[in-house]
Amino acid sequence: MKDYQMYIPTYEDMLDAHARIGPYIRRTPIRTSDYLNELAGCELFFKCENFQEPGAFKVRGASNAVFGLSEEQAAKGVATHSSGNHASCLSYAAMKRGIPCNVVMPRTAPQAKKDTVRRFGGVITECEPSTSSREATFAEVQAATGGDFVHPYNDPRVIAGQGTCSKEFIEQTDGLDAVVAPIGGGGMISGTCLTLATLAPETHIIAAEPEQADDAYRSFKAGHIIADDAPKTIADGLLVPLKDLTWHFVSNHVSEIYTASEQEIIEAMKLTWKHLRVVMEPSSAVPLATVLKNPEAFRGKRVGLIITGGNVDLDKLPWLNAA
Incomplete structure (x- = not known):
């Protein structure tokens, strides 16, 4: 076993991970919506990791x-x-x-x-x-x-595992112009970078982040990690800062990071619940919120969005709290 605390995972590690975890995960489906395609001005493909047994890509x-x-x-x-x-x-x-x-x-x-x-x-x-x-x-x-x-994201074993999602995504869609995923600590984005840099280097990798927890955006613009200790956002899965391993992938492979306001996240969450008819948590709605906020960046393209999780407290939905 490699010294995983110092090791930058490779595409081969991702392939090994996919073989190792096969009996314990689901090859999650892709969902589309004509209404959301028209609204966004592009062709959207949603990878439903909320359908994993524990409810998340992790x-x-x-x-x-x-x-x-x-x-x-x-x-x-x-x-x-x-x-x-x-x-x-x-x-x-x-x-x-x-x-x-x-x-x-x-x-x-x-x-x-x-x-x-x-x-x-x-x-x-x-x-x-x-x-x-x-x-x-x-x-x-x-x-x-x-x-x-087992670090939530700054662990090469975890990053290699998360990279298996994009392998399936590309295979299920016959290629994408861009993949948009939420970013907190950067585990999913890093796995996406790891896989697509080899499997589909022409595909742009976009990270989506809440405005109220935008340390990855500020890090990306500054060229070094900027860590917030206790940000507050309804996207509770995106509260943690980048670390050295995930920063390696973000700084070398991510094309852009876009942010969305709390209200934009809520509206995107409502849209996907209504038109995709799947349960997703606020963190998972951030990619669609940023696509709708930046239509010129995605117009006419084939865009993959990763629904990272669907674990929500149904008694505390964000639009109920905002009412």
């Missing part, structure tokens, strides 16, 4: 990490910190392998995501909703448990 990277562990490593279990989807997906993968999983989650994380973690057997320790509190609390948990640290 089951790909989590499964690659968990099932890549030696028996000796696996005996101690795994541990992580996460606002929700990585926690639930790592718990799911650990359950499938029959090993313990400890996760640190912000106390403000959606109840639906906490419930999912516990349903898959994950043990939750809560922290304050800031990067510093999350990392400090996690250090205590890992010291107590000894579990293998």
Whole structure:
């Protein structure tokens, strides 16, 4: 096994990951909408990672990490910190392998995501909703448990796993002019870069981010990582900053980062619920929000959008809170 803490994953690692995780993930479908195509002025293809069993794309990277562990490593279990989807997906993968999983989650994380973690057997320790509190609390948990640290995104095993999504996407659509995915810590975007740089280098990779958590946008423009400690946005899956591995991919392969306001995210979420008829969480609506906000950048093109997750608290939908 490579020293994964220092290793930049390769296209071959992505192919290995796809073979390794095949029994534990779904080849998620593509959805389209004539109405949304007309509204956006381009041809939109939505990759529905919300249809994964734990409800998010992160089951790909989590499964690659968990099932890549030696028996000796696996005996101690795994541990992580996460606002929700990585926690639930790592718990799911650990359950499938029959090993313990400890996760640190912000106390403000959606109840639906906490419930999912516990349903898959994950043990939750809560922290304050800031990067510093999350990392400090996690250090205590890992010291107590000894579990293998599977970082939510700054881990080459995770990035290689996330890259399998774009491999399927290109195969299912016969090619795309651009792929747009949400960006928080950058795991999905990094996996997208990893795969498309080899498989479809002509495809532009666009990152989409909330205006109220736009540290990746500011990092991209400045040419170095700018980290916010505790941003606030309804897109709770996009609260964490870039790290060294994900910055490597973002800085070398991403064509542009666009941002959307909270209201634009809500409106895009409502549009997709209504016209795609699928449940998605606010973070997943950011790509469509940015496409609709920047029509000149996408007009007439074949554009792939990754619906990264569908874990929502139905009693606290953002348009209900805004009413």
